[in-house]
Amino acid sequence: MLESNFDSELHKLIGEGIYWQKIMSLGLATVPPQVSKLLTKKEQLRILRENVMLIVRDYNTIKWTIEDKEIPLFSEHLGKLD
Numbered sequence: 366m367l368e369s370n371f372d373s374e375l376h377k378l379i380g381e382g383i384y385w386q387k388i389m390s391l392g393l394a395t396v397p398p399q400v401s402k403l404l405t406k407k408e409q410l411r412i413l414r415e416n417v418m419l420i421v422r423d424y425n426t427i428k429w430t431i432e433d434k435e436i437p438l439f440s441e442h443l444g445k446l447d
Contacts, residue, residue, distance in 0.1 A: 366428060367421045371414050379407055 382400040389396045396404075424446060431439060 366425050369414070369417050369421050371417060375410070376414070379403065379410065382407070 378400075382396070382404045385394070385396045385400050386404065388394045427443075427446070431443075436443070
């Protein structure tokens with residue numbers, strides 16, 4: 366089975382950056398430049414992460430639902446997926 370190895374620290378940092386923006390909108394602090402730069406890519410990274418998760422879920426669903434007797438029929442296709 367597959368699992369996503371999207372950087373969990375990066376995911377947490379994006380979430381933290383959103384809070385930095387909220388604090389900045391209140392005038393309580395400024396957002397560090399590195400965080401601002403990361404947040405400009407927030408939507409691209411979200412889409413990338415979601416696309417990876419779609420592939421992972423679809424692949425795992427295929428592996429879970431295929432029966433042992435069907436494996437020889439799909440071995441070539443499964444090999445390409447792997």
